[in-house]
Amino acid sequence: MVERDSGRGDSVASMVSIADVAAIAGVSRQTVSNVLNAPHRVRPDTRQRVEAAIESLGYQPNRAAQALRAQAARVIGYRIEPVRVDSLTTVQDRFLHALAEAVQAIDHHLLVFAVDPDDEISIYARLHRTGTVDAFVLDGIGEGDPRPGQVLRLGAPFAAFGRTGHDSDHLWVDIDDAAGTAAAARHLVARGHRRIGFIGWPEGSGVGDRRAAGWRTTLDKHGLLAECADLDLRGEDAVANGARLAAVLLDRPQPPTAVMAVSDTLAVGVMQAARDRGLVVGRDLAVVGFDDTPTAGVFDLSSVRQPLEAVARCIVRALLPRLPAGGSHAPAHPEEATSEPVGRLLAPTLVVRASSAAATPC
Amino acid sequence: MVERDSGRGDSVASMVSIADVAAIAGVSRQTVSNVLNAPHRVRPDTRQRVEAAIESLGYQPNRAAQALRAQAARVIGYRIEPVRVDSLTTVQDRFLHALAEAVQAIDHHLLVFAVDPDDEISIYARLHRTGTVDAFVLDGIGEGDPRPGQVLRLGAPFAAFGRTGHDSDHLWVDIDDAAGTAAAARHLVARGHRRIGFIGWPEGSGVGDRRAAGWRTTLDKHGLLAECADLDLRGEDAVANGARLAAVLLDRPQPPTAVMAVSDTLAVGVMQAARDRGLVVGRDLAVVGFDDTPTAGVFDLSSVRQPLEAVARCIVRALLPRLPAGGSHAPAHPEEATSEPVGRLLAPTLVVRASSAAATPC
């Protein structure tokens, strides 16, 4: 083994390269390379000798050299956002974990970076131009978000989690929010509820609007919309708002027997308000949230769960053909398959817990 | 510019290298390199020409080539853990963000990976041997954790967040847990409380034991330990346990007027139990948690906040001299400074909210 340690201590001492393996096995470097990348081209006994040498040295190909040679870092970039203080909705860490696993499944790595919103796009540009990452996953893309357009202009491959409203020019995956709230509404209807309230975000966020739409259309299908139309209130995502708006609903002459919220954060507020006026959640009032945060589990709150693991896998699969090192050794793309579907909606699932499990008394 | 696009589409088309800049500026590649790495060696007018060319082409040095040349990827590896379901304590995402920022401040990147606990160490080995990362940050290191020893044996530089109990052979940073609970206890004493309960984790977790110790020694200093010694209960980290144990305390003939919990998760349970028996938290019972999770903010729960941003910076600073590309261009370490301190304790701060702000009535 070439001893290249320049006196810096133990950490760099044992960098073993393909040449070391070749020397031990008594073959050339290329034969070692072939054993790893095209084993069929090597005679079995030679291969065994080489494999033994690899094993004994613990050789692993140097990633930087591979990246330089292949013009592909096999790295995906993902921006992490700061933790929000007033909202419980930390969906991000579940998605991050799922994304890391999905990316590892295709022999890539996940590089995360924090950006100061000012020069967000310049960070993307730098990571792309320096070849640090091959592609990006854009998270939290909402109505009118400029970032997909910007990254597209950079020429960097990417896939978005979420939609801007005009997404035909790039890959995206999103939750079918309306299907989620529709499932929740159906569940409540099946439990005998006829007055089902909705506490949502202010109009204009695509996500919030779609969740509201799922509630609305489902009630309509069951002929309940007329008696529930006035049970739709909106506020920013905060527990206090959930409590405040729920109080308004519960003070109505004909209060709802069930309340759906656009997020767990608001739903927790609803539960607080119910308890404050002596109602037992799950018996006197059904509550359903959205996101299935740890908090929902802890408070036995029914909630719509986003299939984040599936989203991550779906995103990575969509990205795969656009990656330079993409499908193993294939030229990544024959010219024809350009018109594949660019978008995909994934249906969430309802997790029923004590807050909505019981049927209405009458 | 060398057009190297092998028909794969737009994404790889615009890879601009140092040779392109040199051609435009009418100098050799090395002069361009000098402009970037040793500007003083270049005549001002030449430098300006080169800088203009760099600007016009948007040139950025290729990271893989730099890594190969420098034998340093300028990447730090960090393992992310899956989200826990029963616990609210998502300290991880706050730390992750802080770590990303700290790492970026020294011109490195953060690579995150998920591991299946079985072959955790083999992942570390692979990342190290392939040169994918230069060093690791080990998080959640507790009493007797084998990982620092394993990574040490790999020869990979690393720093641990947390302590195993025998940490003299590696870098570590940890929260001064006892100082955190001591601050909380002093705060409660100052508010007039004399019966202050503690709900902790079962003995044996270093972290939990140290937090308990902070409570105990502070009460002792104020001569309150005798009357509080029986107010120390333990259970696994779950809201339900917090509620159950708090109920036990509140059922005592002389119930506490304040309860500290070893985590926000348990503290939330305490708040639930208090409310369930008609007590108003903050008036009839003071409650303090630990970790300052978003949940604490939402429920107005006083909590001890870990200085995760400082931990991240401290870890990165400690790691810096061990990094191959460490202090700019210095040989990373003259042989002498080997006996620098390897460990560091950081004091948390108490965030006072409504759950404990008021003085006791009498």
Place this chain on the structure above:
DNA sequence: TTGTAGGCGTTATCAC
């Protein structure tokens, strides 16, 4: 002050 040469580790191409 600027340019020339060589090599970091890997792999694709093409001889043999």
Place this chain on the structure above:
DNA sequence: GTGATAACGCCTACAA
């Protein structure tokens, strides 16, 4: 079936 050659982009000598 195996080995020599070259190139990916950069940087550190050293030479001019």
